[in-house]
Amino acid sequence: xxxxxxxxxxxxxxxxxxxxxxxxxxxVLFAPTPGVDGEGVAWAGKFDRGGGGGGKxxxxxxxxxxxRPQKSKIDRKPRASSARQGSISRASKERPAARQQKQxxxxxxxxxxxxxxxxxxxxxxxxxSGSAKDxxxxxxxxxxxxxxxxxxxxxxxxxxxQQSQSQRDQVKRKQTSDRQxxxxxxxxxxxxxxxxxxxxxxxxxxxxxxxxxQVREGRQEYAANKQDIRSDRKKAAEELQQNxxxxxxxxxxxxxxxxxxxxxxxxxxxxxxxxxxxxxxEDIYDDRRYxxxxxxWDDDDDGHHYSNDDDDDDNGWLWGIGGAVIxxxxxxxxxxxxxxxxxxxxxxxVGDVPYQYYGGAFYEPAPSGTGYVTTAAPVGAAVEAPPIxxxxxxGPEDEGYCYFQGAFFIYDESAAQYVVVEPPTGTAVxxxxxxxxxxxxxxxxxxxxxxxxxxxxxxxxxVTYVVSEV
Amino acid sequence: MRDLRGIVTAVLLFISPVLCAESTSxxxxxxxxxxxxxxxxxxxxxxxxxxxxxxISYDDVLESGLKVQYQRYSEVVLDRPNHLRVDGESDKGxxxxxxxxxxxxxxxxxxxxYVQAPAxxxxxxxxxxxxxxxxxxxxxxxxxxxxxxxxHEGILDGFYGGRHYLDGSFAxxxxxxxxxxxxxxxxxxxxxxxIRRVIIEYREKLGVPRYEARLSDWNxxxxxxxxxxxxxxxxxxxxxxxxxxxxxxxxxxx
Numbered sequence: 037x038x039x040x041x042x043x044x045x046x047x048x049x050x051x052x053x054x055x056x057x058x059x060x061x062x063x064v065l066f067a068p069t070p071g072v073d074g075e076g077v078a079w080a081g082k083f084d085r086g087g088g089g090g091g092k093x094x095x096x097x098x099x100x101x102x103x104r105p106q107k108s109k110i111d112r113k114p115r116a117s118s119a120r121q122g123s124i125s126r127a128s129k130e131r132p133a134a135r136q137q138k139q140x141x142x143x144x145x146x147x148x149x150x151x152x153x154x155x156x157x158x159x160x161x162x163x164x165s166g167s168a169k170d171x172x173x174x175x176x177x178x179x180x181x182x183x184x185x186x187x188x189x190x191x192x193x194x195x196x197x198q199q200s201q202s203q204r205d206q207v208k209r210k211q212t213s214d215r216q217x218x219x220x221x222x223x224x225x226x227x228x229x230x231x232x233x234x235x236x237x238x239x240x241x242x243x244x245x246x247x248x249x250q251v252r253e254g255r256q257e258y259a260a261n262k263q264d265i266r267s268d269r270k271k272a273a274e275e276l277q278q279n280x281x282x283x284x285x286x287x288x289x290x291x292x293x294x295x296x297x298x299x300x301x302x303x304x305x306x307x308x309x310x311x312x313x314x315x316x317x318e319d320i321y322d323d324r325r326y327x328x329x330x331x332x333w334d335d336d337d338d339g340h341h342y343s344n345d346d347d348d349d350d351n352g353w354l355w356g357i358g359g360a361v362i363x364x365x366x367x368x369x370x371x372x373x374x375x376x377x378x379x380x381x382x383x384x385x386v387g388d389v390p391y392q393y394y395g396g397a398f399y400e401p402a403p404s405g406t407g408y409v410t411t412a413a414p415v416g417a418a419v420e421a422p423p424i425x426x427x428x429x430x431g432p433e434d435e436g437y438c439y440f441q442g443a444f445f446i447y448d449e450s451a452a453q454y455v456v457v458e459p460p461t462g463t464a465v466x467x468x469x470x471x472x473x474x475x476x477x478x479x480x481x482x483x484x485x486x487x488x489x490x491x492x493x494x495x496x497x498x499v500t501y502v503v504s505e506v
Numbered sequence: 507m508r509d510l511r512g513i514v515t516a517v518l519l520f521i522s523p524v525l526c527a528e529s530t531s532x533x534x535x536x537x538x539x540x541x542x543x544x545x546x547x548x549x550x551x552x553x554x555x556x557x558x559x560x561x562i563s564y565d566d567v568l569e570s571g572l573k574v575q576y577q578r579y580s581e582v583v584l585d586r587p588n589h590l591r592v593d594g595e596s597d598k599g600x601x602x603x604x605x606x607x608x609x610x611x612x613x614x615x616x617x618x619x620y621v622q623a624p625a626x627x628x629x630x631x632x633x634x635x636x637x638x639x640x641x642x643x644x645x646x647x648x649x650x651x652x653x654x655x656x657x658h659e660g661i662l663d664g665f666y667g668g669r670h671y672l673d674g675s676f677a678x679x680x681x682x683x684x685x686x687x688x689x690x691x692x693x694x695x696x697x698x699x700x701i702r703r704v705i706i707e708y709r710e711k712l713g714v715p716r717y718e719a720r721l722s723d724w725n726x727x728x729x730x731x732x733x734x735x736x737x738x739x740x741x742x743x744x745x746x747x748x749x750x751x752x753x754x755x756x757x758x759x760x
Contacts, residue, residue, distance in 0.1 A: 497641045499746070
């Protein structure tokens with residue numbers, strides 16, 4: 037019982053989730069498989085026909101050779117352009133590299149060592165002049181012993197001698213005194229001299245100190261100035277370098293801009309050209325639809341209604357060979373007879389001939405007077421739209437043609453019509469419709485289609501046929 | 507003397523950034539990618555002969571902007587120094603390119619037409635001449651004497667992507683970038699390293715078309731038959747000329 041309740045609860049909870057999931061994934065599960073059913077195939081078929089893919093379709097005029105394949109070069113072509121464009125990338129990478137380099141440049145050299153020499157050592161103070169040994173001798177002399185007196189007579193003599201001695205002493209003392217005076221005077225002179233010398237030395241020392249100071253200051257100032265000069269020079273060099281970097285960067289940016297602009301212009305030009313051509317094709321396609329030929333492309337699996345269409349053949353155009361007319365433009369074979377042109381043909385009179393035109397095919401009244409026969413595009417015929425499968429080719433004067441099965445249509449702007457013209461000499465086409473005749477003229481091979489000679493050439497590894505005069 | 511020193515210093519100050527800039531290479535290829543690619547190229551360079559088949563696909567960008575992918579199958583036989591044969595079949599027809607050391611021939615069996623011209627005496631120079639003539643030889647750089655020249659000349663950066671699955675086994679996956687195109691190369695390692703797959707994406711071209719080649723059946727001792735590189739015109743074949751470059755034809759317009 038409990039199990040049943042739990043199951044019921046679980047069902048109640050899970051059921052909405054399951055339903056929601058089914059709602060979400062249902063459209064995906066039941067969606068038709070793309071590419072398997074008719075729709076996918078039909079789209080692919082339209083693409084093959086309308087896009088002018090290439091290969092065999094290209095030779096049916098599908099335009100597959102309008103754009104050349106990219107060549108298989110790893111190094112050559114990219115390098116040829118990349119060597120030039122590579123410099124763009126290098127340039128864009130060189131800029132940060134240059135900045136790094138700028139940053140990585142050695143910083144300002146360390147401050148120059150002080151050019152000031154160490155202060156000259158002050159000379160040792162001169163010794164005080166006048167040492168003990170230079171003292172005057174006066175005291176030495178003053179300590180001399182007195183001489184003793186003798187008898188009376190000898191006292192007189194002694195007295196005399198004493199007197200004489202006294203006189204001599206006096207003289208001697210005087211002499212001594214004079215000598216001492218002289219010595220004192222001399223000593224005094226020596227002291228003053230020493231003092232003067234000392235003063236002079238002190239003065240000289242002061243002068244030297246002052247001069248040293250001045251020299252030192254001068255050197256320091258010079259060093260500072262030198263540093264300043266160096267800094268100024270360095271700064272100027274850096275500014276110069278920065279200017280060069282800036283200039284180079286600007287020039288690089290200018291070049292880059294110029295290249296970008298040029299590339300954009302090229303791309304724009306290519307896009308414009310592509311748009312014009314797409315417009316042309318769309319116009320043609322619209323015209324076909326307008327002419328009621330819309331069902332034409334869906335009539336067959338491969339969309340081709342050529343009389344000998346075996347999927348490997350290029351087309352059913354048979355120049356100068358009568359054949360059965362199957363219907364529509366695809367069954368068009370030069371010289372083929374039909375009771376009447378397909379529905380939707382347009383009258384395109386050329387001269388006296390009332391041609392009928394239908395999707396690239398021309399019909400003229402049969403010589404028998406009954407029905408029509410198919411014919412090559414008559415020169416001078418003007419139609420509102422050329423065949424949709426035409427290939428754009430360029431003549432020697434760069435004029436563009438719509439080439440279709442040997443016929444060249446050129447747009448007449450004033451009349452807003454496409455006019456069939458004579459095959460322009462020098463124009464290359466990538467295919468010829470069957471029915472041409474191979475012949476050799478003066479050792480050169482030609483293909484003759486109608487009255488036109490085509491000379492085969494190799495262009496790259498593809499054979500092209502150039503309208504030639506023989 | 508001081509003036510001279512000053513001038514020299516100024517000149518050095520001027521040119522040093524330029525010198526340093528020149529020496530600063532923007533190429534950044536990691537060592538492993540470089541080594542693996544070089545090994546594969548060395549194998550090609552050192553081989554006196556080889557054969558390989560290439561399944562190629564490439565894009566055409568139509569003027570409408572639509573992109574169309576074409577297929578091409580090529581068999582290459584190379585015998586150094588001056589013999590080469592490339593048989594190709596593609597959406598745009600069948601081609602055989604032959605080089606026997608003296609002449610090269612481009613033969614279109616569908617049209618039964620061929621063109622023949624004197625050729626230089628080396629494969630490299632002949633490939634250049636074919637290129638000048640607009641003849642496309644698939645992956646011709648693999649046939650040159652310097653298969654890895656591009657690695658050192660146009661590559662901006664490259665790196666090793668790892669060992670990735672390719673056709674039932676794993677291969678080294680290398681990625682390179684040039685100014686105008688990106689490359690992916692798969693190389694099977696081992697004693698005989700070979701290039702198995704190449705993708706070139708022309709990112710500077712309108713629509714960024716892509717070229718892809720799968721290389722298989724590498725044989726560095728191919729059995730070369732007599733006359734493999736010489737051309738004998740089939741019955742009824744017509745010899746025609748290259749069209750002069752100044753004659754502009756269909757498809758040569760942007």
